[in-house]
Amino acid sequence: MPRRADPERIAQKREQIAVEAGRLFAAQGYDRTSVAEVAKAVGTSPASVFYYFEDKASLFRAVFERDLPAAEALIARHVEAPDPVTAILDVLDALARDAADPSASGMLIELLRRAGDDPELLAVVGRTANVLREGLAALISRGITEGAIDPDLDATETAAWLQAIVDATYLNARPGHSPHIELHRTVLGYLNPPQGRQEEPNG
Template sequence: MARRVDPERVARKREQIIVEAARLFAAQSYERTSVSDIARGLGISQATIFYYFGTKDELFRAIFERDLPVAQELIVRHIHAEKPVPAILDILGELAKDASDPSATGMVVELFRRVHHDPELITIVEQTADVITQGLATLINGGIARGEIDSGLDPIETARWLQAIVDGAYLNARSGYSPVQDIRRTARGYLAPVVGGRTDD
């Protein structure tokens, strides 16, 4: 009789492996981190890791695969907000909340290094970014219609620019500093209607 698989137990074990792998990848790079390093950190065998993740590349991708459902839930939670600007600021705050983690910069750097070598990773990152872009753009359109956001802004390009600000916060992350309030302040000023129209063209 085949042994029954407990989905919750599998999910917990996968998450434990992903968290430890992310910590080591951020601290000592993808290339310098072996599967045996990850196994040693968890007190398990390499075979156990390969049971859950077929390759080291797959394990690295799994770190970022978690972002897609989180992004989808975040947008669904805010997309129908009556007041678009606070909703946009809340989304940006959620996206940036982990930037105070000391390992944040290392993980982003490793992503940039790996993304050029792994087409599947590119797809995962692009899917997540697209969910956020479309969600923010919808809210920006709503804010423009209400007269609360500068009508001279292109919603899609503005959404991408706001994400770039969040990305920058991760690249400049430092322990003990949360960039959330600064990001919210920057975004609020950028989105605000400009009296007399924009003159930067």
């Protein structure tokens, strides 16, 4: 029973459409998912979807706009943690949590693909990625200061590389295969001060 304009109801409907669209985009891809299909999944008409979203591209973007607050909360939760290396692993674990879900792989691929075509989408995911990168970089810097991370590493570059490795866990997704062990070993091996990697420490 929609009374008045009810802005909250509008937000709920937008959310409902975005969720259903996200499912379909992840499973089938952007181009192979028609707005009519999304409308049917929600139980409405294409025209109604276009009432809530300007066009199909903005519908896709809506799926990723919810990630920014989640990323900010994730970083806030770990940035003050006592041990920076543990905090880094916890953050990366959270980011890789969905890696086993093959539809999450599909969504990452669609995202990478469409980010090249839609500058606004690039801005949306760029903001999220920046929050994560800066949060990780801060933890890396602290780890370097405390001697737990190789001081030769550049904090920001390393943070970007860790993000790419998380993406790799999505690409390496196989059902029933948890990426955590590989991820931990990779990250610890990368961050560790050179304790035995090179036989000759420089003078």
